[in-house]
Amino acid sequence: MPNFSLTDQVFEQAAAAFPTPFHLYDEAGLRRNARDLNRAFSWCKDFQEYFAVKALPNPAILRILKEEGCGVDCSSWTELMLAEACGFSGRDVMFSANAMPPEEFDYASRLGAYINLDDITHIDVLEKHGGVPETVCCRYNPGGDFKIGTAIMGNPGEAKYGFTYAQLQQGLKRLKALGAKKFGLHAFLSSNNTDNGYYPALAKILFTAGRDLAAETGLELAFINLSGGVGIPYLPDAEKTDIMAVGEGVRQAYEAVFPQGGVAIKTELGRWMTGPIGWLVTHAVHSKDTYRHYIGLDACAANLMRPAMYGAYHHIHVCGKRDWPCDRVYDVTGNLCENNDKFAIQRALPRIDMGDLVIIHDSGAHGHAMGYNYNGRLRSAEVLRQEDGSFRLIRRAETPQDYLATLDIDPAACALGLKK
Numbered sequence: 050m051p052n053f054s055l056t057d058q059v060f061e062q063a064a065a066a067f068p069t070p071f072h073l074y075d076e077a078g079l080r081r082n083a084r085d086l087n088r089a090f091s092w093c094k095d096f097q098e099y100f101a102v103k104a105l106p107n108p109a110i111l112r113i114l115k116e117e118g119c120g121v122d123c124s125s126w127t128e129l130m131l132a133e134a135c136g137f138s139g140r141d142v143m144f145s146a147n148a149m150p151p152e153e154f155d156y157a158s159r160l161g162a163y164i165n166l167d168d169i170t171h172i173d174v175l176e177k178h179g180g181v182p183e184t185v186c187c188r189y190n191p192g193g194d195f196k197i198g199t200a201i202m203g204n205p206g207e208a209k210y211g212f213t214y215a216q217l218q219q220g221l222k223r224l225k226a227l228g229a230k231k232f233g234l235h236a237f238l239s240s241n242n243t244d245n246g247y248y249p250a251l252a253k254i255l256f257t258a259g260r261d262l263a264a265e266t267g268l269e270l271a272f273i274n275l276s277g278g279v280g281i282p283y284l285p286d287a288e289k290t291d292i293m294a295v296g297e298g299v300r301q302a303y304e305a306v307f308p309q310g311g312v313a314i315k316t317e318l319g320r321w322m323t324g325p326i327g328w329l330v331t332h333a334v335h336s337k338d339t340y341r342h343y344i345g346l347d348a349c350a351a352n353l354m355r356p357a358m359y360g361a362y363h364h365i366h367v368c369g370k371r372d373w374p375c376d377r378v379y380d381v382t383g384n385l386c387e388n389n390d391k392f393a394i395q396r397a398l399p400r401i402d403m404g405d406l407v408i409i410h411d412s413g414a415h416g417h418a419m420g421y422n423y424n425g426r427l428r429s430a431e432v433l434r435q436e437d438g439s440f441r442l443i444r445r446a447e448t449p450q451d452y453l454a455t456l457d458i459d460p461a462a463c464a465l466g467l468k469k
């Protein structure tokens with residue numbers, strides 16, 4: 050079930066204070082998630098969440114998570130800049146590489162970040178760009194299908210990430226020769242997985258491989274990084290991940306492989322942490338009846354791309370009509386010249402009138418962050434509902450001037466289009 054913790058009055062107050070569309074995030078819910086995760090793994094002496102910055106790259110959010118004891122997982126130069134600006138450094142930063150430009154390794158090294166290598170060829174790059182540190186992490190790709198029981202949960206064999214096991218054996222020995230003393234092991238094998246058995250199954254693979262690789266290479270296993278992928282209930286009938294059960298499942302796997310302890314655990318959750326605490330707040334601005342009934346919103350896929358890109362379900366409710374019967378069937382659309390710009394297709398909803406406040410749920414991860422400027426559409430604002438109930442603008446909406454800023458155009462040349 051999606052998150053209904055905010056009343057319609059809250060959305061109405063926010064929409065009275067800020068022009069729609071905007072993403073609204075709930076600070077109390079965010080802190081609750083961070084605390085629940087830390088509690089679920091409190092059995093582990095050295096546990097830390099490294100929030101995947103790409104899910105919600107806003108400094109206000111990162112600073113809250115920092116207060117809750119989280120680090121950050123970055124995968125680009127500008128994400129590292131956000132981390133630096135928010136005061137993250139050293140052990141609180143994970144830099145997860147894939148086809149990165151070499152200078153990003155230099156920057157991550159200057160920050161003292163843990164470097165998570167994606168490929169055996171990265172070892173030479175790291176040696177020249179920042180140097181091989183005492184502790185280095187490698188990303189493992191076990192290949193084939195990733196199964197829990199008989200259910201296929203992911204296809205690592207088709208994924209671009211990670212070292213093969215043989216490459217880990219060879220690569221870790223090389224890292225040792227270049228001065229490394231300890232290593233971490235990371236893998237991301239399934240996305241948006243709400244099965245409580247996902248992390249425990251992944252943990253078992255990583256714990257076993259880490260233990261064996263330590264024995265084979267003589268490097269000490271410092272940590273296991275379980276990465277992201279824990280899912281959220283986007284659908285009304287979907288079950289919520291039970292994070293306490295997840296932590297307990299990982300504990301059992303841990304004790305079976307590391308009875309003496311001594312290995313730290315890290316996670317890099319993005320979606321689970323912020324997905325359900327964000328909502329895209331929009332107004333219905335257009336109604337059209339042809340072969341179908343359409344409701345047009347003042348937002349579009351540029352504000353939330355997941356439905357258009359993945360056919361993803363995002364729950365929608367209409368403010369003030371929660372108790373109304375869902376006796377209409379609509380395609381809920383944006384304003385892009387692109388027929389996939391639909392937030393919902395053939396969705397049963399209450400009757401929507403022009404001016405209704407329409408709330409799209411679970412926009413808090415991979416929502417605003419995936420925004421783009423197709424059709425010259427501008428990215429929206431982000432608003433934080435603080436713990437005391439007040440609202441704070443944590444990112445202003447883009448303006449036409451922002452859109453023109455990278456072009457060789459003097460805004461004065463299109464002065465009729467500049468709002469007074």
Ligand SMILES: *Cc1c(COP(=O)(O)O)cnc(C)c1O
Nearest residue numbers: 101145276277278317318319320
């Ligand atoms: C995207 C990503 C994450 C976060 O994934 P979620 O599905 O949002 O939990 C974590 N680690 C890495 C390396 C990623 O690329």
